[in-house]
Amino acid sequence: MKQHIRKLGGQSLIYGLPEVLNNAVTVLLIPVFTFYLKTSDFGILGLMATVRTILSILYKLGLNSAILKQHYDFNTGEERRRYFGSVVTLVLIYNLAVTGLLTAVGFLFIRQPVSGIAFNPYFITVIWAVFFSGLDFVVMIRFRVMDKPLQYSIVSIARFTISIILTLLLIVKYELGAMGRLYAILFTSALFFLVSLFMLRDLTFRPDTRYLKKALAFSIPLLPYFLVTWILSASDKWIINIYKRLAEVGLYSLGYRVASLMRFVITAVSLAVIPYFYSLAAKGKSRDLGRIGTYFAVFMITMALCIATVGKGLIFWITAENYHPAAAVVPILTLAFLFRAMFVFPACAIRYRERTFIMSLVTTGAAVLNVALNFALIPAIGITGAAIATAATMLFMWGVLHFTAQRSYPVQYDFSTIAKAGLIAAVAYGAQAFVPDLHSKLLTWAIRLAIVAAGVLVLTYLFLLRYPRIAEADEIASAQNSHPENFDEQHVE
Secondary structure, eight states: OHHHHHHHHHHHHHHHHHHHHHHHHHHHTHHHHHHHSOHHHHHHHHHHHHHHHHHHHHHHTTHHHHHHHHGGGOOSHHHHHHHHHHHHHHHHHHHHHHHHHHHHHHHHHOOSOBTTBOIIIIIHHHHHHHHHTTTHHHHHHHHHHTTOHHHHHHHHHHHHHHHHHHHHIIIIISOOTHHHHHHHHHHHHHHHHHHHHHHTTTSOOOOOHHHHHHHHHHHGGGHHHHHHHHHHHHHHHHHHHHHSOHHHHHHHHHHHHHHTHHHHHHHHHHHHHHHHHHHHHHTTOHHHHHHHHHHHHHHHHHHHHHHHHHHHHHHHHHSOGGGGGGGGGHHHHHHHHHHHHHTHHHHHHHHHTTOTHHHHHHHHHHHHHHHHHHHHHHHHHTHHHHHHHHHHHHHHHHHHHHHHHHHHSOOOOOHHHHHHHHHHHHHHHHHHHTSOOOSOHHHHHHHHHHHHHHHHHHHIIIIIIHHHHHHHHHHHHHHHHHOGGGOOHHHHO
């Protein structure tokens, strides 16, 4: 147990480094971008980011999830090279055909700007940038399944660094506005397209219908899941804009951005956990998965306690008074991200059994619920209603996915430990919330943070430090009782 935790912890730190640097540099560069870019440029980049997201989903066809899981279905390196080579060949042919079609249709038929944005150069630049990004996911997933987090982080950081340098050069020196950022993305994507081809040179680039059928049977049912997930993440902001002022959207977005620090933690840990889940599941180690899942849940509860408190305080300390109402949604949205973290393991179990259509069904149901709750709550209680709708939707998804996953691939989680950790975190957060505003703002927050720090110390000692040792001792005792004649010092090691 302890070796699993140490390995996952180390890999999560390495995988998380690019996320931390990416977000830190992006925040630091906001003053630069706001000085050199007009508000219309920001609007264009926001819309083009939406186009990039949709095109990326359609270009990948869900194959990123397929190859991440199905890598473990093959026993030899040659089989894996043929499988990956078949997928890469399909991706190249399909992406080139779609890109050529979109380019032709755009130049021949789209004469009027879309939402005030001309097809050329904006849309055409994004389309080809997404095309050149088409092999990145294969390279990065191979790093993950081959247990190479350092290489993953190096490539991620290199790509981000080149993109930022080019962006600053084209925006600051050449004053290209929004197109400066889009050209930087296009050039970086083209450069790493060549790098990806070099890194994938060991593959067998010959399409094999057996491998393609296997991959597509897994990935195609996931397409609605990815598309609906995108809709799910955007509906609250649009509905706020319908019923409230645009300023309310800004407040909600600020609170969401602060709470999404949880998302960065989830992403970093999930990059290590997901391939590890498939690896252990393939070996039939469901007990180990249950213990790792329990540890994962307690860790996320601890992080949520920290982010809900510190994030709320940050808004009061680093923003103007007119932004302070955004602090109200931070704890609720942090709770939503915590529920989102909780269904990482159930989602892995469902994908391991290749019942991917379930993910699409559950996500579609969640999207309907989310939109309904937003329409019901936002007119009455504004951005707080949007945050509640998001948290309720994530709780719904966790419950349904867990129930379904346990029927597909049962995993023995220690819910007693998770419940105790959740109770301690709730008590700590509730206690600090009841601290009244004193004459000294600094003293008020010092007391609140001290209470939360005490809760974190209790969680760390009781669960994050002791739990791996207790779980390992239980495993040794179980092995000794089950097979006393085979028990020796190797179990202790």
